[in-house]
Amino acid sequence: MSTEDALIVEDADGVRTFTLNRPDSFNSLTLQLKEDLLGALRDAAEEPKVRAVVLTGAGRAFCAGQDLKEHVGLLQANDPAPLSTVEKHYNPLIRTVTGMPKPVIAAVNGTAAGAGASLAYACDLRIAARSAKFLMAFANVGLTADSGASWTLPRLIGYGRAMQMLLLAQPVEAEEALRIGMVNQVVPDGEALATAQALAARMAAGPTTAYAKIKEAMLAAASAELDGALAVEARTQAEAGQTADHREAVEAFVAKRPPSFTGR
The missing domain is CATH 1.10.12 (Lyase 2-enoyl-coa Hydratase; Chain  A, domain 2)
Known part of the structure; x- marks a missing residue:
């Protein structure tokens, strides 16, 4: 196991688990975390000993998306970084997950919002805790979809439901997410990671x-x-x-x- 400030990486049974580790900020994505996660995912894609990947979050959230505190500070400083992060970070993250030559499973242990929800949608399978919820909050901050949500979400739940989530920014609870095909399984709180890792271990022993x-x-x-x-x-x-x-x-x-x- 190796631990960075905001990203924990663990290997077991051919499975590499990535834990976003900023629980006090609901695992929101800073510039550094985005770069660390992208590099770590690329390493996992190339490592033959890694045959399945699990992505989860520490604490009560899976990932709240962009760290808006960092974002607003950069905007106020007229830093161009916020305007380029989609092309530099979010798009490569989604391409890396969808193009990963091995299964990627999201263990959604709590709220997944914005780019965090989009990251879960890009995974091959999603295991959600019963209290998990999904929120497309882009419109609430005057933005449009990113991180592949305009492509992945309609393919999971249909154009009409995806448009409703994006325009109205209303959360979808885990049981409803299961009913409409957004997630593959709902488990009791506290069991999402273990369930995802067990599934990943089974797939890591597969073809x-x-x-x-x-x-x-x-x-x-x-x-x-x-x-x-x-x-x-x-x-x-x-x-x-x-x-x-x-x-x-x-x-x-x-x-x-x-x-x-x-x-x-």
Whole structure:
């Protein structure tokens, strides 16, 4: 385990867990935290020993989005940083999560707002505590969507519901989030991280390359015509078919034994 001021990184069972660790500020994102998280996620993407990733927050919140205290101070100082952070930090964060060649699971232990909620939407799966809530608060501070929310959220819950969340900035509770497909599972408070880590450990023992190819095909199909999606499916299926894990799975099926995946 290595610990930085605002980011905790832990490895266990092929799973790397990132904990946003600014609980007194509801894990809001400062410039330093954004840069630390981006670098750490990129490292996880390249590390073969990491076969699944969990993202969570310390304390009562998952992530409240942009640290507005830092933001307003920079605005008052006429610093250009607030106007460039979307391109320099938020967009790369979302690209890194969605393009991660291994599963990424959000353990939403409390409120997820703004860019924090968007970060959860970009993950492959979301486990929410019963008291968790999701808030698209951009309009409340005179801003529009960022961190991929205009793309990810409608694909999770539909255009109409996404527009309602963005325009009205009303929170969505965990049970409603489950009902409309925003999250995959709701668990009792205090159990979101353990549940997500157990799921991630199970996936870390699975066919990592196949998961990567599934993510690639799904991401391509989200904005492709049918022929384009079919072409990506054909390529990624051929690539997955050449892996040791595919051969192992077929041999295990024929031999009527559980497969032993290596991620290759």
